[in-house]
Amino acid sequence: MLLIWPMIFALILGLIIGSQIKLKNGDTHFTLGSFIVILIAGIIVAWQSGNYPFYTDLPVSTAFLSALIGIFVGKLIFARSK
Amino acid sequence: MSQGSIILKLISLPISIILICLGIMTILGGHITPGGGFQGGAMIAGGIILSVLVYGIGNSPFELSHTYIEVLESVGALGFVIFGLIGLFVGGFYLYNVGTDILNVVPQTIQSVLHYPDVTNAGIIPYLNIFVGLKVFAGLSAIAIAFAGFKKYVEEGE
Numbered sequence: 113m114l115l116i117w118p119m120i121f122a123l124i125l126g127l128i129i130g131s132q133i134k135l136k137n138g139d140t141h142f143t144l145g146s147f148i149v150i151l152i153a154g155i156i157v158a159w160q161s162g163n164y165p166f167y168t169d170l171p172v173s174t175a176f177l178s179a180l181i182g183i184f185v186g187k188l189i190f191a192r193s194k
Numbered sequence: 195m196s197q198g199s200i201i202l203k204l205i206s207l208p209i210s211i212i213l214i215c216l217g218i219m220t221i222l223g224g225h226i227t228p229g230g231g232f233q234g235g236a237m238i239a240g241g242i243i244l245s246v247l248v249y250g251i252g253n254s255p256f257e258l259s260h261t262y263i264e265v266l267e268s269v270g271a272l273g274f275v276i277f278g279l280i281g282l283f284v285g286g287f288y289l290y291n292v293g294t295d296i297l298n299v300v301p302q303t304i305q306s307v308l309h310y311p312d313v314t315n316a317g318i319i320p321y322l323n324i325f326v327g328l329k330v331f332a333g334l335s336a337i338a339i340a341f342a343g344f345k346k347y348v349e350e351g352e
Contacts, residue, residue: 125218129256132259148278149208157215165222166223174216183211
C-alpha cells in the first residue's frame with residue numbers, strides 16, 4: 113500500500129529547501145542536463161535504499177523520491193531569479 | 195571566499211541534493227527506524243554546509259536568508275511546543291502521545307491519512323520528528339553560515 117501522507121510531507125520539505133537554490137554564474141555551470149543526471153542518480157539511490165522507511169509500499173524509497181521531486185519543483189517554481 | 199577546485203564545485207551540488215533527500219528520508223522514518231528529527235536535520239544541514247564550504251558564502255547555491263532561517267526555526271520550535279501542550283491538556287503529561295485521534299473529534303478519513311500503518315502505532319512521533327528536523331536543519335545551517343560569514347569578514351578586514 114502506497115503511503116501518501118509521508119510522501120506529501122517529503123514533497124513539502126523538499127519544496128521548502130529547493131526554493132532556496134539559486135545557481136550563480138561562477139566557475140561551474142549547471143544546465144538542465146545536469147539536473148537530469150542528478151535525478152537519475154537520485155532514482156538509483158532510491159532504488160538501492162529499497163522500500164525504506166515504510167517497508168510495505170513500492171520497492172523504491174518513496175520519501176527519497178518525493179523529496180528529490182520537491183527540491184526540483186521548488187527550484188523551478190520559487191527560485192527563478194537566476 | 196570560494197575555496198574549492200572545479201571538480202569539487204561540479205560534484206558538491208549533486209551530493210548536497212542527495213544528502214538533503216537522505217535527510218528528509220531519515221526524518222520521515224524516524225519513528226520506526228534508527229534516525230529521526232535530529233539526525234535527519236543534521237544530514238540536511240550537512241548538505242547546506244558542504245555547499246557553503248565549497249562554493250563560499252557568497253556563491254553557495256543554497257542561499258538561506260536570515261528571514262528563512264528565522265521562520266523555519268520558529269515553526270519547528272512552535273510546533274514542538276504545541277504538540278507538547280496538546281499532550282499536556284489531552285493526556286495529562288507534556289508531550290503525551292495522544293495519537294491521531296485528538297479528543298475524538300478528528301474525522302475517520304483524516305485519521306486514516308495521518309496514521310502511519312505500522313505495528314508500533316507511532317501517533318504524533320512522526321510529526322514531532324518533522325518539527326525537530328526543521329529546527330535542527332535551520333539551527334545547524336545558521337551556525338555554519340555565521341562562521342563562514344565571520345571568516346569572510348575577518349579576511350576582508352585584513
